[in-house]
Structures are given as structure tokens and as C-alpha cells.
Amino acid sequence: MDSEHQLYAYAAGLRFTDLPAGTVESAAALILDHLGCALLGMPLPWTRALLTALADGGELTPPGDRPGGHAVGRPGALPPGIAALVNGTAAHGFDLDDTHLPTMSHPGAVVIPAALAAAEATGADGRDLITAVVAGYEVMGRITRATGLGFGEKGFHATGQVGPMGAAVAAARLLTNGTPGAAGSASLAGAVGLAASFGGGIKAFSVGSGNVKRLHAGRAAQAGYFAATVQRAGLAGPPAAVAGKFGFVPTFSTDPEPAYHALADGLGDRHLVDEIYLKPYAACAAVHGAVEAAAALAPVDGDRVDRVLVGTSRRALAQNSNPDPSDVIAAQYSTEYSVALALLGGATDPRRYLDVGTGADAAVRRLAAKVTLRVDDQAEQSYPDANGAHVEVTDADGGRRAARAAVSAATGPGWASAEQKFTAITTGLLTPARQSRLVGAVAALADGGRAADCLTTTTEGTSHD
Incomplete structure (x- = not known):
């Protein structure tokens, strides 16, 4: 057979x-x-x-x-x-x-x-x-x-x-x-x-x-x-x-x-x-490692952030990079937007994505514009069984904070x-x-x-x- x-x-x-x-x-x-x-x-x-x-x-x-x-x-x-x-x-x-x-x-x-x-x-x-x-x-x-x-x-x-x-x-x-x-x-x-x-x-x-x-x-x-x-x-x-x-x-x-x-x-x-x-976050699963890492650094004052660097998988870089999403699903697929939302403390509230297109997400969009993505070797090696990422936040005064996270279904x-x-x-x-x-x-x-x-x-x- x-x-x-x-x-x-x-x-x-x-x-x-x-x-x-x-x-x-x-x-x-x-x-x-x-x-x-x-x-x-x-x-x-x-x-x-x-x-x-x-x-x-x-x-x-x-x-x-x-x-x-x-x-x-x-x-x-x-x-x-x-x-x-x-x-x-x-x-x-x-x-x-x-x-x-x-x-x-x-x-x-x-x-x-x-x-x-x-x-x-x-x-x-x-x-x-x-x-x-x-x-x-x-x-x-x-x-x-x-x-x-x-x-x-x-x-x-x-x-x-x-x-x-x-x-x-x-x-x-x-x-x-x-x-x-x-x-x-x-x-x-x-x-x-x-x-x-x-x-x-x-x-x-x-x-x-x-x-x-x-x-x-x-x-x-x-x-x-x-x-x-x-x-x-x-x-x-x-x-x-x-x-x-x-x-x-x-x-x-x-x-x-x-x-x-x-x-x-x-x-x-x-x-x-x-x-x-x-899924604990209302975003594409490919960005969950980045969201979890960003949530570990939250909350931040977005206006004091100079830049955010996200190391992620090649697929997420190709599929999930969109710093200025036009609607809810585009925001949920966007690493930049989802990381910015997480850094501002909104990772676990799915309804925050409903603010897209209403003007109520101005702070999220300002911070998302400061997010840059690159391929991270560790995240690439673990993908897709574990979606991992490294997030580094640099403030305007030069201070830096970083976190790494990965999500998987290892425990069911x-x-x-x-x-x-x-x-x-x-x-x-x-x-x-x-x-x-x-x-x-x-x-x-x-x-x-x-x-x-x-x-x-x-x-x-x-x-x-």
C-alpha cells in the first residue's frame, strides 16, 4: 500500500x-x-x-x-x-x-x-x-x-x-x-x-x-x-x-x-x-518570537526610542516586513507594527489591531517606522518549528536593551x-x-x-x- x-x-x-x-x-x-x-x-x-x-x-x-x-x-x-x-x-x-x-x-x-x-x-x-x-x-x-x-x-x-x-x-x-x-x-x-x-x-x-x-x-x-x-x-x-x-x-x-x-x-x-x-498574540505566527522578545522589553517610551533592530528568519523578512500597514490583517502580518505594539505594552490585547486605520494607533505607527529587520542566524536555524527572534532597542541617549525569544509547540x-x-x-x-x-x-x-x-x-x- x-x-x-x-x-x-x-x-x-x-x-x-x-x-x-x-x-x-x-x-x-x-x-x-x-x-x-x-x-x-x-x-x-x-x-x-x-x-x-x-x-x-x-x-x-x-x-x-x-x-x-x-x-x-x-x-x-x-x-x-x-x-x-x-x-x-x-x-x-x-x-x-x-x-x-x-x-x-x-x-x-x-x-x-x-x-x-x-x-x-x-x-x-x-x-x-x-x-x-x-x-x-x-x-x-x-x-x-x-x-x-x-x-x-x-x-x-x-x-x-x-x-x-x-x-x-x-x-x-x-x-x-x-x-x-x-x-x-x-x-x-x-x-x-x-x-x-x-x-x-x-x-x-x-x-x-x-x-x-x-x-x-x-x-x-x-x-x-x-x-x-x-x-x-x-x-x-x-x-x-x-x-x-x-x-x-x-x-x-x-x-x-x-x-x-x-x-x-x-x-x-x-x-x-x-x-x-x-497563539497568545493576534499576529502571524512567523512574528511571534519577535513579539515575545519585544514584550519582554515593554513598556517603552516610543518617542524616546531612536531605533529598534529585529533579527528574524528569512521567511519573516520576506513575508512579514511592512512598516506602514493599511488595514488590520496587514498590521497582523507586519513584524514592524506588531513589535512596536508589543514594545508599547499592547501585545496581549488583540483588539488593539482594530485601531489600524482609525488614527488611534499613531504612537504605534511612529515606533514601527523606527524598526529595522535583518536575518538572524539563530532564528533562521530554528525556523519553522520554533519561530525565534532577537530584538534590540536603542534609546535616543544611546542606552540599549535586548531580548531573545522563541515560540514553539514543544509541550503541546x-x-x-x-x-x-x-x-x-x-x-x-x-x-x-x-x-x-x-x-x-x-x-x-x-x-x-x-x-x-x-x-x-x-x-x-x-x-x-
């Missing part, structure tokens, strides 16, 4: 009882993080614009007698695929959702919305949801590893391009009730074969106006769910759409010899959900970290009682709690309509 079909066989055969306790905890932590990020992103302008467009097009019509889905924090049933679209967009709406650093992709905002939509449609329990999420992350991450980082450096957005395939696996497992053996493997291959043609996303957003990035995750989640439903109805895609002739990996990889072995090497030894970085996401972040970003959106109930609903998944409770618990008590 070739490596692509070994991956499908593994994803189809995975059972909750196969998962170590730490992996179950990681998956639950990522589901909680997803819900928190979606609650934060739901009232933002780009998510509201999507909801308006869907309403105008009649696509928010409740599904009647058919099982429906829910958008996080919004009452009323939706068609499941639309729920996946809305939740994925909202979760990616502040660039605070989880990241797989080795592939520089965001699996949570893609895989989890599709899995939740399928879980609601089938009445799945929490253990089935967790297992589907683990399988979806595994497939998405391994396909991206096999493809390599080159296509992202060329300008494709891995989350939008590869995401439909991971989402399709998670949704297909739930929609087929985890069909085992060859039939289950074939159903996943067929769903991925469709989803491989549904991806999309380029990084033109990085220089603004770029809020289309939020839709990359939502559309990928919707596409994966759609692929799984179409496959179940009898229309399957090419069975070797990942590694076969003209498959995704050979088409998108920039390496003469793509890493096909990454599709199957070490399956089951360690799960990808255990390698996920929970962890429930405690996810709960702490969830509480921080949902305060003001949920009452404390509702926060507690939602945390409890996610914690109960591992004991077989209803998967749908994770969504329905969010639909009351929010501060946005």
Missing part, C-alpha cells in the same frame, strides 16, 4: 480507545480554543459582512426538518455547511486561532468547524468528535508536510489550499459513522479526492486590503464538509488526488523530490494535535493553557456562568458528552447579536 493510502487507512481505522490520554486532552483543548476564537471573531466586521451576504442570498434559511448546525454564539439553526463556513471564518477572524508551526497552517479553524457541523448533523458523541478531529488534523498536517513550505513562500496560503482535505476527513468519518476497514478508507480517499480540487487562497492579503484571509479558513471548512457529503451521496474524487499524477503534492510542491514519506512515516507514534501552538496545547486563553478572550462576550458551562461541555466530550452541546451552549448569553 502506498503512503497516501496508508494515511487514509490509518485515519479511517483510528478509534477513540487508540488515543493516549494526552492526545485526547490536546484535542479537547483545541476545540475549546476554536470556540473561544470564534466567539471573539463573530462580531468583527468581516464576519458580519459574510453573515449579511449569506442572509441577502437566502443561505441562512433554517434547514427545516433536516438536522441543522449552529454558528458559535448565534441562536437559530443553519444548514450545516453554512455553519462550517461561518464558524471557520469567525475563528480565523482575529488570527488568534491555533497554528501548526512546522507547516505554517491553521488546522483548527478548518477541521473543527467541519467536524462540529457533521457531529450536529449525525448526533455524534464527544468521543467520535475528538477522534474525527484528531484524524482531520493528521491528514491536513501530513499533506502539508509532504508538500513542503515552498508553495507558501511562493504566495499560496496553506490553510486555504490544504484545509479542505483535513476538513473532509473529519466530516466524512462522522457522516459515515466511522466505517471501518477498506470501505472506510475508500470513503476518505473519495472525499479527499474531491476536496483536493476545492482549495484556494493566496497571500495578497498580507499587504492589504486583506480580510479575505478570514474567509480562507471558512471556505475550506465548508468545502471539506461539502466534499464529505457529496462522496457519501455517491460521487467520489480521484483515489490518488494527493500523491498521484497531477495530485496535490506534486502539483504544489516546489521541491524536485516531494517528501511523500511524510504522508505515512510514524503514523500513530505521535499525533499532530499534540504539536499545535496555541494543554488544557490549562487553552482554558486560560478562552477565559481571557471571551470575558465580556460570555457571562462567567456561560463560560463555565461551555468549558464543562468541552471537558465532557472525552466522557461521551454530546458534541452538539459545544455549540448550543454558546448560543445564549453573548453580548453580540
Whole structure:
């Protein structure tokens, strides 16, 4: 069996009882993080614009007698695929959702919305949801590893391009009730074969106006769910759409010899959900080392700073240098802006990025203009598994301060970290009682709690309509 079909066989055969306790905890932590990020992103302008467009097009019509889905924090049933679209967009709406650093992709905002939509449609329990999420992350991450980082450096957005395939696996497992053996493997291959043609996303957003990035995750989640439903109805895609002739990996990889072995090497030894970085800062993960180093030097008096030197990776220098961003996503992708914000003490408040374009960020912009980037050998060597940077601040009187930092997912996401972040970003959106109930609903998944409770618990008590 070739490596692509070994991956499908593994994803189809995975059972909750196969998962170590730490992996179950990681998956639950990522589901909680997803819900928190979606609650934060739901009232933002780009998510509201999507909801308006869907309403105008009649696509928010409740599904009647058919099982429906829910958008996080919004009452009323939706068609499941639309729920996946809305939740994925909202979760990616502040660039605070989880990241797989080795592939520089965001699996949570893609895989989890599709899995939740399928879980609601089938009445799945929490253990089935967790297992589907683990399988979806595994497939998405391994396909991206096999493809390599080159296509992202060329300008494709891995989350939008590869995401439909991971989402399709998670949704297909739930929609087929985890069909085992060859039939289950074939159903996943067929769903991925469709989803491989549904991806999309380029990084033109990085220089603004770029809020289309939020839709990359939502559309990928919707596409994966759609692929799984179409496959179940009898229309399957090419069975070797990942590694076969003209498959995704050979088409998108920039390496003469793509890493096909990454599709199957070490399956089951360690799960990808255990390698996920929970983002504490609402900026591109490639600049997080620089933000953390700058935060260690905060607060500074920006008007007394003469210059700021940031040593970073070559990719961050090429992709994330923009001293004068025009909108929110460009600022979140900008090393200069994000470092300046961190130096002024605003690193941990995602809402500070909403000041871009309003004039309220004048002090940040003045300091960002003083930031210079260069390649740092240590940061380059550790990239992408650890995003590191060195930040040096020189004051007008010649005084210097410096800090070095690196971020990684070496310890996995962890429930405690996810709960702490969830509480921080949902305060003001949920009452404390509702926060507690939602945390409890996610914690109960591992004991077989209803998967749908994770969504329905969010639909009351929010501060946005």
C-alpha cells in the first residue's frame, strides 16, 4: 500500500480507545480554543459582512426538518455547511486561532468547524468528535508536510489550499459513522479526492486590503464538509488526488523530490494535535518570537526610542516586513507594527489591531517606522518549528536593551493553557456562568458528552447579536 493510502487507512481505522490520554486532552483543548476564537471573531466586521451576504442570498434559511448546525454564539439553526463556513471564518477572524508551526497552517479553524457541523448533523458523541478531529488534523498536517513550505513562500496560503482535505476527513468519518476497514478508507480517499480540487487562497492579503484571509479558513471548512457529503451521496474524487499524477503534492510542491514519506512515516507514534501552538498574540505566527522578545522589553517610551533592530528568519523578512500597514490583517502580518505594539505594552490585547486605520494607533505607527529587520542566524536555524527572534532597542541617549525569544509547540496545547486563553478572550462576550458551562461541555466530550452541546451552549448569553 502506498503512503497516501496508508494515511487514509490509518485515519479511517483510528478509534477513540487508540488515543493516549494526552492526545485526547490536546484535542479537547483545541476545540475549546476554536470556540473561544470564534466567539471573539463573530462580531468583527468581516464576519458580519459574510453573515449579511449569506442572509441577502437566502443561505441562512433554517434547514427545516433536516438536522441543522449552529454558528458559535448565534441562536437559530443553519444548514450545516453554512455553519462550517461561518464558524471557520469567525475563528480565523482575529488570527488568534491555533497554528501548526512546522507547516505554517491553521488546522483548527478548518477541521473543527467541519467536524462540529457533521457531529450536529449525525448526533455524534464527544468521543467520535475528538477522534474525527484528531484524524482531520493528521491528514491536513501530513499533506502539508509532504508538500513542503515552498508553495507558501511562493504566495499560496496553506490553510486555504490544504484545509479542505483535513476538513473532509473529519466530516466524512462522522457522516459515515466511522466505517471501518477498506470501505472506510475508500470513503476518505473519495472525499479527499474531491476536496483536493476545492482549495484556494493566496497571500495578497498580507499587504492589504486583506480580510479575505478570514474567509480562507471558512471556505475550506465548508468545502471539506461539502466534499464529505457529496462522496457519501455517491460521487467520489480521484483515489490518488494527493500523491498521484497531477495530485496535490506534486502539483504544489516546489521541491524536485516531494517528501511523500511524510504522508505515512510514524503514523500513530505521535499525533499532530499534540504539536499545535496555541497563539497568545493576534499576529502571524512567523512574528511571534519577535513579539515575545519585544514584550519582554515593554513598556517603552516610543518617542524616546531612536531605533529598534529585529533579527528574524528569512521567511519573516520576506513575508512579514511592512512598516506602514493599511488595514488590520496587514498590521497582523507586519513584524514592524506588531513589535512596536508589543514594545508599547499592547501585545496581549488583540483588539488593539482594530485601531489600524482609525488614527488611534499613531504612537504605534511612529515606533514601527523606527524598526529595522535583518536575518538572524539563530532564528533562521530554528525556523519553522520554533519561530525565534532577537530584538534590540536603542534609546535616543544611546542606552540599549535586548531580548531573545522563541515560540514553539514543544509541550503541546494543554488544557490549562487553552482554558486560560478562552477565559481571557471571551470575558465580556460570555457571562462567567456561560463560560463555565461551555468549558464543562468541552471537558465532557472525552466522557461521551454530546458534541452538539459545544455549540448550543454558546448560543445564549453573548453580548453580540
